[in-house]
Amino acid sequence: MAAAATRATALCLIAAALLMLITAAAAASDTYTNHTVGGDAGWFFDSTTNKTSADYNAWSAKQTFNLGDYLIFNTNTNQSVIQTYNKTTFASCSIDDSLDTDTFVYDSGSDGLGNPTVVSVPLTIASTQYYFSAAGDGIHCRHGMAFTIKVATGLGLPPNLNQPPPPPYAPPPGPADEGPLPPVPVVTTRPNGGVRTGGGSSFLWLCLVVIVLL
Ligand SMILES: *[C@@H]1O[C@H](CO)[C@@H](O)[C@H](O)[C@H]1NC(C)=O
Ligand SMILES: *[C@@H]1O[C@H](CO)[C@@H](O)[C@H](O)[C@H]1NC(C)=O
Ligand SMILES: *[C@@H]1O[C@H](CO)[C@@H](O)[C@H](O)[C@H]1NC(C)=O
Numbered sequence: 417m418a419a420a421a422t423r424a425t426a427l428c429l430i431a432a433a434l435l436m437l438i439t440a441a442a443a444a445s446d447t448y449t450n451h452t453v454g455g456d457a458g459w460f461f462d463s464t465t466n467k468t469s470a471d472y473n474a475w476s477a478k479q480t481f482n483l484g485d486y487l488i489f490n491t492n493t494n495q496s497v498i499q500t501y502n503k504t505t506f507a508s509c510s511i512d513d514s515l516d517t518d519t520f521v522y523d524s525g526s527d528g529l530g531n532p533t534v535v536s537v538p539l540t541i542a543s544t545q546y547y548f549s550a551a552g553d554g555i556h557c558r559h560g561m562a563f564t565i566k567v568a569t570g571l572g573l574p575p576n577l578n579q580p581p582p583p584p585y586a587p588p589p590g591p592a593d594e595g596p597l598p599p600v601p602v603v604t605t606r607p608n609g610g611v612r613t614g615g616g617s618s619f620l621w622l623c624l625v626v627i628v629l630l
């Protein structure tokens with residue numbers, strides 16, 4: 417009896433530890449992340465040496481980017497933040513020929529006045545996307561102010577970043593055709609969100625009962 421109880425207790429403890437690990441892993445992927453570009457070094461270019469404050473490709477290679485995450489550029493207004501989905505624009509280090517549909521200039525670019533600023537860029541499209549500073553006529557970009565990221569779906573967009581198009585216009589039903597209303601489309605914003613491991617405490621209770629019974 418005592419040996420069986422000890423064995424059951426040991427098994428329960430092992431199972432509980434595993435359960436906690438699984439719950440922790442689920443919790444880790446159940447949040448959105450703000451990625452500070454370049455880490456503590458931020459997004460800076462020194463024009464007197466042509467050097468960046470961080471190796472941005474090395475930095476981005478260590479991150480996992482998902483929809484709903486943000487890139488946070490700690491910088492000043494000597495650098496610009498350009499987001500593009502167009503590889504040609506990225507490779508050119510310039511926005512001179514870029515299209516408004518695939519390239520976005522944050523905070524109107526750089527003014528050369530060096531005022532501290534923080535640029536927050538939400539990741540709203542799951543695809544490869546490119547970032548660079550177009551300041552200095554492309555000198556920044558050609559000397560390393562440029563990186564590529566790949567954004568995965570993750571939890572999907574949170575409601576505040578997800579703006580579904582308005583429902584299509586439907587004429588009000590006339591007297592001759594008063595059928596049932598069409599079903600309202602359901603917008604799912606977080607396909608794998610809301611999956612929580614809630615069985616932890618009930619499992620431990622079951623363990624306790626088993627041990628007491630033995
Ligand atoms: C991430 O950055 C956005 C935009 O600046 C902000 O609204 C949000 O609160 C930040 N989230 C966290 C967890 O810091
Ligand atoms: C920085 O690089 C540009 C070319 O990209 C060059 O013209 C300029 O002289 C360089 N400046 C320094 C300080 O090395
Ligand atoms: C990418 O941008 C260039 C201009 O920089 C434009 O000519 C080209 O059509 C764009 N490519 C796509 C696939 O839209």
Ligand SMILES: *[C@@H]1O[C@H](CO)[C@@H](O)[C@H](O)[C@H]1NC(C)=O
Nearest residue numbers: 463492493494528529530531
């Ligand atoms: C910003 O750029 C201007 C012009 O190149 C330079 O004189 C100034 O020192 C820079 N400021 C900062 C904070 O880097």
